[in-house]
Amino acid sequence: MIILLDLNFTLVANNQPRGAPLTSMHRRLPAEEYRQWLVDLVRPHTVVLMTARPDTWKDATLASIREKTGWSPQSAWFAPAGWWNPPAIKEHLLRTEVFPVHGEEARYLAIESNPRTRTMYARIPIRSVWVAEGGERLTDGTRILRRLPR
Secondary structure, X not given: OEEEEEHHHHHEOOOOOOOOOOOOHHHHHHHOOXXXXXXXXXXXXXXXXXXXEEHHHXXXXXXXXXXXXXXXXXXXXXXXXXOOOHHHHHHHHHHHHHHHHHOOOOOEEEEOOOHHHHHHHHHOOOEEEEXXXXXXXXXXXXXXXXXXXX
């Protein structure tokens, strides 16, 4: 299974509340905390980090994840310059970067916080789950999952 892993509000545990004025990335990145339980859950799988964070922050973000968790995704795709819509960004990256490498018919599971992005994945169709309230498990909207669905 190939995991399409969202960064903000999924892997990052201590995001700024939605709608709050953004702190600069120079200050935010060093303070980011990552969900180690989620890293441990996805570690046995091929993981593609998919994020709307600008590509200019790719190297620093991946270094932070590696330093703080002892893990790195197999690949990571960040927003191209000038792109701001998370579902559009991730669909573009999926079609131009992920599918050419892994194929459209591979078994994918998205772990994704954004409901509009989950809707986009459903159209493809790719199943998606998200971090449950409290941040310690995954949910598919109908049940809490203690492990990844098969």
